[in-house]
Structures are given as structure tokens and as C-alpha cells.
Amino acid sequence: MKSQLSVVKIGGHVLEDEQKLSAFIRCFSELPEPKILVHGGGKKASQLSLKLGIVPQLIDGRRITDQPTLEVITMVYAGLLNKHLVTQLQATACNAIGLSGADGNIILAHKRPIKNIDYGFVGDIEKVNVEAIKTLLNGSFVPVCCAMSHNGKGQLLNTNADTIAAELAISMSAIYETTLHYCFEKNGVLSDVTNEKSVIPHINQKSFKSLQENKQISNGMLPKLTNCFHALQRGVHAVHIGAISMLSNTSNLYTKITL
């Protein structure tokens, strides 16, 4: 039987609010090992960009990453936010080790080819280095991965944190029973977006279809759920979507997604 692994992705809202962050740190520290944390930090990157006179350009939420923007992202994701998380986790005896995709060659990608839009230094993932991550997990480290990959030829690349979390979970499923946790602003997938208590506790492919037909899923949630099923089809054991509290054993308020 495979041992269990948790891959947790936190959204920017957690990183921008010290109170939420300290609540998250507590919950994540209590989660049994082995575990991996993945984070982005787009808002903070945009703030630094503006301070430096670089106007952030986003298309459908995806950042156009020219050279100055890549430097900003490297400073904010791999520097400021990653080390803040690592230092806070270390203070709760969670042996965090911060990583970009270049560190230990853990996430290899290629620069996205130019079609209609030139995204610049944005990476599409080719390979997750399962062996390197396993070595770190076996060494009792808790990897904290920021939303960056590299091309193996000396180029760092900006890669969406949701995608990194999903690809990590998919690849690690080869050797672990992996659960992917998406922590976000809501308590889970809601049947009524105005009611935080209307969390749908379980969605599978069949119920997803009927929820779609009855238009009970918001447009913003649809691509997220499609990605979740994609991850499940490629080997991930389960995907949990909800607020920070879902990481603690006491909370049952989140959406569990299985095939």
C-alpha cells in the first residue's frame, strides 16, 4: 500500500493577511507528513511592479512576463513570500525548505510557444523530478514550492501555482496516495454563491455533470473543477477544495472531489 502525501496550494489571499497566514501556518503544521506546500503571490508581485514603475499586464488572470517582470516575480515569489512562509513554518517546528522549480531541478518546463499571445517567460511543465522530491521528503523536509519553473538551460520561468500543485500531485501519485488540497477564499464549492454554508460536500464525475446541467456551478468554478477531474484521471487520489480550516481534522466543511 502506498503511503499518503498531502499537496496543499494556498491562494494569495492567505499571504496578504497576517492573521489568515498565522491561522494557515498552524493548520498546515498540524497536517501529518509527508506534505508539500505550493504558493503564488500575484498581488504582492503586482504591488512591487508598480512601485518599480512596471505596469503589470494580465490576460485572463495570466501574467505577461517580460524580463523586468520575471525579476519582480523571482524576488517576490522565491524571495519575500517563500522565505516568510518557511521562517513562520520553522517557528512551529515544521521543517520547511523553500524551493523554486530550479532548486534541485524539481520542475522542468519549456517557454510557452507564441500563438496569439506572447506570454514571455511563462513555463509549461514538462517533468516533475519525483526522485528529488522523494529524497527531500525522506530527509524529513517539507518542500514549500513557489510558482516558478525552469527550462534546464539557465532560464527561470513563471508558472501558475494551481498548475504546479496539480502537476506535483499527479507526478507524486506514482509513489504516494496523494490528496491535493486547494485552499481558497470560500468554504468549498457552493451550490449558492451568496451562501457560505451551501457547501457541496462531495462531487464526482456523475454529480458534476448534473450540477453543470442544472447550472448550479459558477462560471469561475467550472475550469477549476475541470482541472481537478483532469488531476484525478491522471492518478491523484482525491482533491479537496475549501478554506484553511479544512486542513484541520475538526472541520468537515469542504468539497471532496473524486472520480
Next chain:
Amino acid sequence: MKSQLSVVKIGGHVLEDEQKLSAFIRCFSELPEPKILVHGGGKKASQLSLKLGIVPQLIDGRRITDQPTLEVITMVYAGLLNKHLVTQLQATACNAIGLSGADGNIILAHKRPIKNIDYGFVGDIEKVNVEAIKTLLNGSFVPVCCAMSHNGKGQLLNTNADTIAAELAISMSAIYETTLHYCFEKNGVLSDVTNEKSVIPHINQKSFKSLQENKQISNGMLPKLTNCFHALQRGVHAVHIGAISMLSNTSNLYTKITL
């Protein structure tokens, strides 16, 4: 017999010149493993500080580190420069993994007590986590350490890169025959500062005394050499001082310091 370990510290001049940096990357990649790289990046940090309207304050070359300056340092040292080094090393098949002192709890420090000067968030090293570093080295990783420590209670601290390199080398000497390499602008310790070829090939405690008496050592070099002897007395096998080229087997032009 202990196996050999190299701890290499590079100065800011290497990080600020892409040509020197690529020469360094080649030399460092060819150095046999296990090996550890340590870097600072003060000049780049000062440049970003000024862009953000923070005036850098330095006393005897030591940076006064208030909260905004600590954030700049975290972005530049742990983010921009560390990931640039790691990504370039990965392109030469050197399995670099970037670390601050908080990552894997590798360098524990305390905030420097206020005496005449309040240095702010500057850390004096208490403990190097030899076991964690050994785990990484045994896992075929090459640690690339930036000039930051943490206090274990959630606070990152700014710590001089020369000191980090020395303390790493001293602590790792418990299990490795460790050579500490200080790469700097000159070819070595010069008997005539105006002549780059006047490298003193070997200095020991006895010859150091006579060099001092004959005033053959520049004032800038004196504290550096005193620190080298301090490291040797605490277990480091040898200290090499010189230019990048000393890392390659072909160069004999550097200063070797032993007890």
C-alpha cells in the same frame, strides 16, 4: 579518513558581471562534490533599496537592517541572486538547491544585541545544522546559501556572507575535511597591492606574524586573515583566497592558508 568538502564564498563583484558569473559557474561546476556555495549581494540590494526610496545605511561595511531593508535583502539575496545562481548551475548539470538559513533550519542565529549601534535585523550565528546539510549533500544536492539566517521564532536575519561561509566550514569540519575558498577580486593575498602577480602562495601563523611585522599585508586584508586563522583553529583544514580561477585544477595562483 574524512571525505573532502569544499565551501566556496563568492563576492558581489562576481554576481554583478554576467561574464565573470558564467566563468565562475563553469569553475564551480567542475569542482568535485560534495561542495557548498555561499553568496551575498550587497550592491544589488543597495540598488533595489534606492529604487524603492530606501537609503542604504552601512557602518564599516555592515548594513543597518530595518524592516524595509530586510524585505529588500530577502528579495535580492534569497530571490533574485540565489535563483539566478541556482538556475545557471542547473544548466551545467550541477544539482544546486538554494537556501536561506531558515530553509531546513540550516543556520540558527539570534538578533545582535544593541550596544553602541542598533544593527536592526542582523543575526549572529548560534548553530549550523550539520545533519540537515549532510542529508542534502548525501542526496546529491549542492547547497547554494545566501547571506541570511533565522532565529527559529519566525524572524529572518541578515548575516554577513563571509561569516556564514566560515561558520559553515567550521561546523562541517566535524564530519568532513573542509577547505574554505574565498573568491574575491584579487589573485590572492598580495605582497605588493599594485602588482597582481605578487601573490603569496602560502601563509601560516608564523609567516603571518612576520608579514605583519614587515607591514606587507594591507589593512583591508588583516581582519580577513585573522578570520581565516580563527576558522583553521576551529577545525577547518585549509583556507584558499584568490580569484575564480583558483577553483580549477589548472591554476596555482592563489594563497593557501594553514595553521
